[in-house]
Amino acid sequence: MTAPPPKTRISAAQAFDRRDSAWWLDRVAMMLVFTGGISTILFIGAIFLFIATQGLDFAATRLAWSEFFGSIAWRPNGHPPQYGAVALIAGTASITGIAMFVVVPFSLGAAIYIGEFARGRRREWLKILIELLAAIPSVVWGVIGLHVIGPAMTQIFGVPSGLNLLNAGLILGLMAAPIMTTIAEDSLKAVPDAYREAAEALGANKWQVVWRVVLPHARPGLSAAVLLGVGRAFGETIAVLMASGHAINLPTSLFDPVRTLTATIAAELGETAKGDDHYQALFVLGVLLFGITFAINLTADSIVRGIRRKKA
Amino acid sequence: MASAKPQTATANPEAGPRWAIESKGLNLWYGTFQALRDVDLQIKHGIVTSLIGPSGCGKSTFLRSCNRINERLGYVSTTGTIQVLGQDIYGPDISPIQVRRQVGMVFQRPNPLPLSIRENVLFGQHIHRDDRIPRAEADQLVERALREVLLWDRVKDRLGRKATSLSLEEQQKLCIARLLPMRPEILLMDEPCSALDPEATRAVEELIWELRGKYSILIVTHNMAQARRASDECVFMLLGRVIEHARTEDMFVTPKKPETADYIEGRFG
Ligand SMILES: Nc1ncnc2c1ncn2[C@@H]1O[C@H](COP(=O)(O)OP(=O)(O)OP(=O)(O)O)[C@@H](O)[C@H]1O
Ligand SMILES: [Mg+2]
Numbered sequence: 001m002t003a004p005p006p007k008t009r010i011s012a013a014q015a016f017d018r019r020d021s022a023w024w025l026d027r028v029a030m031m032l033v034f035t036g037g038i039s040t041i042l043f044i045g046a047i048f049l050f051i052a053t054q055g056l057d058f059a060a061t062r063l064a065w066s067e068f069f070g071s072i073a074w075r076p077n078g079h080p081p082q083y084g085a086v087a088l089i090a091g092t093a094s095i096t097g098i099a100m101f102v103v104v105p106f107s108l109g110a111a112i113y114i115g116e117f118a119r120g121r122r123r124e125w126l127k128i129l130i131e132l133l134a135a136i137p138s139v140v141w142g143v144i145g146l147h148v149i150g151p152a153m154t155q156i157f158g159v160p161s162g163l164n165l166l167n168a169g170l171i172l173g174l175m176a177a178p179i180m181t182t183i184a185e186d187s188l189k190a191v192p193d194a195y196r197e198a199a200e201a202l203g204a205n206k207w208q209v210v211w212r213v214v215l216p217h218a219r220p221g222l223s224a225a226v227l228l229g230v231g232r233a234f235g236e237t238i239a240v241l242m243a244s245g246h247a248i249n250l251p252t253s254l255f256d257p258v259r260t261l262t263a264t265i266a267a268e269l270g271e272t273a274k275g276d277d278h279y280q281a282l283f284v285l286g287v288l289l290f291g292i293t294f295a296i297n298l299t300a301d302s303i304v305r306g307i308r309r310k311k312a
Numbered sequence: 313m314a315s316a317k318p319q320t321a322t323a324n325p326e327a328g329p330r331w332a333i334e335s336k337g338l339n340l341w342y343g344t345f346q347a348l349r350d351v352d353l354q355i356k357h358g359i360v361t362s363l364i365g366p367s368g369c370g371k372s373t374f375l376r377s378c379n380r381i382n383e384r385l386g387y388v389s390t391t392g393t394i395q396v397l398g399q400d401i402y403g404p405d406i407s408p409i410q411v412r413r414q415v416g417m418v419f420q421r422p423n424p425l426p427l428s429i430r431e432n433v434l435f436g437q438h439i440h441r442d443d444r445i446p447r448a449e450a451d452q453l454v455e456r457a458l459r460e461v462l463l464w465d466r467v468k469d470r471l472g473r474k475a476t477s478l479s480l481e482e483q484q485k486l487c488i489a490r491l492l493p494m495r496p497e498i499l500l501m502d503e504p505c506s507a508l509d510p511e512a513t514r515a516v517e518e519l520i521w522e523l524r525g526k527y528s529i530l531i532v533t534h535n536m537a538q539a540r541r542a543s544d545e546c547v548f549m550l551l552g553r554v555i556e557h558a559r560t561e562d563m564f565v566t567p568k569k570p571e572t573a574d575y576i577e578g579r580f581g
Binding site (some may be wrong): 119120156194195197198199200201202203204205208212213216217 | 335351379384386409411412417419421424425427435436438439440443487490491494505561
């Protein structure tokens, strides 16, 4: 079957030209969205570049890396100044570790309760409560650490200072709870109900459904939730500055005061002169922090992406 | 394995409960909407009974009452009784879990769990037994169940693969197979072939016919031809009520009620 030849001959280019107003509108909208997306990436890149270049000169020439990663002595004002970051890294890591120890069971438990057991009104209330928890500014958490948990800790445990590793870990844990709970609950919700129904029809009780079907299936999402919580804890500054005791120390007990990377930057940047070695050293800490948080978030993100892809 | 079960209903009550399923004056509400009205049904042992009727007449609802899976929804209320093998399943000291061991259910969309084929078959055992199942016994259970649903030869080399990677037909057969290690008396099937192509439908129908006699099977179907060729008795429902319950041949040849005749001949529904 052949089509009859067209009566008036127009070129193919003319025939297929669809550049009407909708086409232009579409183009403009595309450009706007594209610019928006690109500029986010540019901003992040620019911030990273800024942080990195601020410390570049010092890092490349005068910083002794063996000291930076090998010594606990952080004495930028000493004679000679010392730039050992080990205690700060240990402080950040130990506080984050304590926070996770506190918050992971709590958050996953809350997510399981909200997602699988609570119904109706109570469920809605709990979700609102968790979101409210997320809205508490970090300085308020700091005050709670300073004036509530701290004194309580000296009372209960009889330790000299209530501002320590445990205090900061508890505070950070509470701060990371909302994001962790929310994302964990989302990933439970993403488990198809048909699986629950199938298991229940086989005679599984609620707990068996959760343990044997829902949790295994939601595991990638739950890991992502935990990682995002870790990222949150890692980057937190003000609250840990207030609750940790802020002493350079390799912690050996829960009641040792510690100092974190973030708190060091926040506390010391003001006393430096722009461009001096101390100033630059703080930016090297910044790059380190940026790198770690970025890696954590990237991992969490790729896990979440993997889940989406599998579902599609 | 269950060949000792009566092939047809016994008139003699001493030989165990008279009916596989018996409902009396069953009413069911979803919130305020009444989906079942005064349903009195007696389903016989060891045969295939099909449940037909236009969409929304309450077939699934009745089926889902027989293993109490309806209760997953918080807003369902029921009056009347359902006896399964002589036990009132809504009785005060009966748990839904016990009921569901006796009464297996196959769903409209094949819903294997996101586990391996083997773990799907063993799932019921894992949740109902406290002890660990010895490897040899587990192997045997898996093989027997898969053989019974005519799936063994096709999957025996990939028991560790995800069940969700099987074809829909295989998935549906697996969903039947995973009920069998619990030795249920009754199998409920809610349009088990409606997600399958004609070829697979025929295969699953053949399987159901194969299982006849060993289990009492209650199957919902929209497909008249299927009801006709693959069931012994037939129940016709309309607007939440049972209109007619008869031997399949009788119902399709000489329906007693005009509504049944209309439905069978495709005049509505
Ligand atoms: N979860 C529910 N909540 C509220 N109403 C429901 C629910 N499930 C079913 N219904 C209603 O109950 C009535 C019976 O539904 P049911 O699913 O039992 O019908 P069915 O005969 O199985 O229909 P189909 O052939 O379409 O599967 C319908 O009117 C339906 O709208
Ligand atoms: Mg239905």
